[in-house]
Amino acid sequence: MLAADEASRGLGIELLEHGEGTAVLRMTVTPAMVNGHRIAHGGYVFLLADSAFACACNSHGPVTVAAGADIDFVAPAHEGDVLVATARERTRFGRSGIYDVSVVRGDTVVAEFRGRSRTLRTTPPAPSTQPRPARSTEREESS
Helix, strand or coil: CHHCCHHHHCCEEEEEEEEEEEEEEEEECCHHHCCCCEEEEEHHHHHHHHHHHHHHHHHCCCCCEEEEEEEEEECCCCCCCCCEEEEEEEEEEECCCEEEEEECCCCCEEEEEEEHHHHHHHHCCCCCCCCCCCCCHHHHHHC
């Protein structure tokens, strides 16, 4: 998953561990990731957590995407901080799943993320056997 992810690789995100329903990624906060308050922009922290979520929820094989996600920012990160995101599958049901990701700097929790996944259908649904209603046009109606 991460090998084909240009956005994550372009930010220097590294895959440290990967297993069924789990993933651990690392990212160093660069000067370009710091906002006007001199702390890491939340979008970059979210992106790291989302990338860990993507690796974990795609570990089962079928293509799986995010259906939604929430994040709580707990502590600021600063330029030079090394952030580690650990994703864990909480449950899967049908084509859906729930994953929790903790982003930490050492022993300090920076953010908690919860992602909701949806596995895409591998084959298109069967075409409908119902006849389509005919559409009329103005020309047909006036003749």
